[in-house]
Amino acid sequence: MTASILTPLLEIRGLTVRFGGLQAVANLDLSVTEGQIFALVGPNGAGKTTVLNCISGFVRPVGGTITFAGVSLLPLSTDRRVALGIARTFQQLQLFSTMTVLENLLVAQHAQLKAGLLQGMLPFGQARLEDKRARIKAQATLAQLGLEDYAGRVVATLPFGIQKLVGVARALVLRPRLLLLDEPAAGVPHSEVEKLAENLRRWRDEIGTTLLLIEHNMHLIQAVADHVCVLNYGSKLAEGPARMVLTNQAVLEAYLGRDTQIGEE
């Protein structure tokens, strides 16, 4: 743990997940280095989201280990993993839709705040101070993502593109060490992908978070990923630095379609 540059931030060893008779992930090894933008790609049903769910604690694997910053994750509950600095976004957004954008970011900080029932009932004291700090933090995060105008708006009334960013803001407000992004480019118009790539890099640099993203959009992966791992039927097909994997003709032909060329989609 002393040489944090050498030991990976996230290390997955022999991860195996079964849903009934279906083997969703088979004996998978992955390691993500601090500061990396790591992309997990592969066709639908390859087990990408399952891997993400194992890391954030929604799915319990039948075998294998996941180590985050030297701590074994699997015995920990979801909220303990959040406290360690793992945050995520969802493919289907899963925002708190009747709340305002700001409130969404406040709920995200739930585990970092302490006020309980009795303190919460009073208009002064610890709870208010804590809340004020959380609000300032939320507003700063919104400003960073250019969302400050939407702070007071109810999420359900916002257009999809903005909601998508709110999902990212909700994760980034925790200043996570590891951010899990489930298809950040899904539903984003082609013209915006370039900007998204730029943003991903900016968040990595400004907030100092490591990104693990699942993505179909080869354009985005080519633009941002440092390291790519291709999954198929729950096992690893290829892994390596982005440039090498993405130009691997076998990968392109077999798993992204024979005619797929980078830049298309």
Add this chain to the structure above:
Amino acid sequence: MTTRKAGEPPAAKASPSAAATPVASGRLRGQLASVQGRRLRNGLLALCALLVLALLPTIYDQIFGFSADFELHRVTFIGILIIAALAQNILTGYAAQPSLGNAAFFGVSAYILAWLNTDLNQPYWLGILVAMLVSALLGFVVGAPALRLSGVYLAIVTLGLVLVAGALLNVWDTAAGRQSYELNNLPVALTDDHVLYFMVFAIVVVIIFLSYHLLRSRVGRAWVAIRDNEVAAEAFGVPVARYKLLAFVVSATLTGLAGALYATWATTASSSMSSADQTIAFLAMIVVGGLGSISGSVLGAIFVGLLPLLLGQLPDPFSIGPFQLQISSLITLIYGLLLLLALIFFPTGLRSLGDYAKTAVQSLAQRGDKR
């Protein structure tokens, strides 16, 4: 029943790019102004409400003369309903637990107060406290298994609880050889309708104040987060089971307080307090008033409290052609109908009447512009 979507402004046609736009600062200032305006408006409304509450007994003395005490007594009932409505709304409107069990806490706590105060000769305040504590405990006992149930199963199980509790209270009455439990050892001061009025509304004001802050605190946010999206709430470290249980306990405690106050108000506790009719009245309050809102709870309670008074103007039994209707059965019928109609046509309740009016006026104005 758990989400509210209607009444919100239509989605803005903003560009999906989130870069700051030139209008940003203006819009931000507008937003701040509207927040301050809303706060000012809420503060003024609260002040007006307090003033009306404080002056009401005097006004009633002027209007009703001899029958003023009787009329004031009826208003006090609405105060008790407000507490019960708020309790049901915290559980169902905020934490999204469709529990029908609150009537059981309402009845049981009334009997606990009656027992402690009348039979065991304990001080009134101790009786209220114990009644609330027992309700809280019951809320915990009921809430714990309820965590594994959801939706219609939870509703059925908790309705069963209400019927069982009502039957047990009835058995107790029969065993003790009485029709209902009379509270004839209440503090003398509380037999004065003015004193009771001020006591109940002082409690109501304090409870509204505390729950206003609670529902905007970390705890209230966690409840709404569970209602909006349980998966995401869990992903961000909200211990979902614990917060659902907390909602049950808070709701049961408040309903227990309402039950004990009701027994004080009626100077009697009866097993019909824990019945399906009572459950429907509680539900009607929050659905007609507005789910997930404090003002909705208050409006719903006023509505449900006033309806019997209005119907009381009708002759009893009320006859429509050859049919003869007892007013009491008519009331439950009307609650049930309103519940249905409100759920179908008016899902955000009385609370958003103002919003509806505003949109209606705006669309009329727009139509006027086009001409």
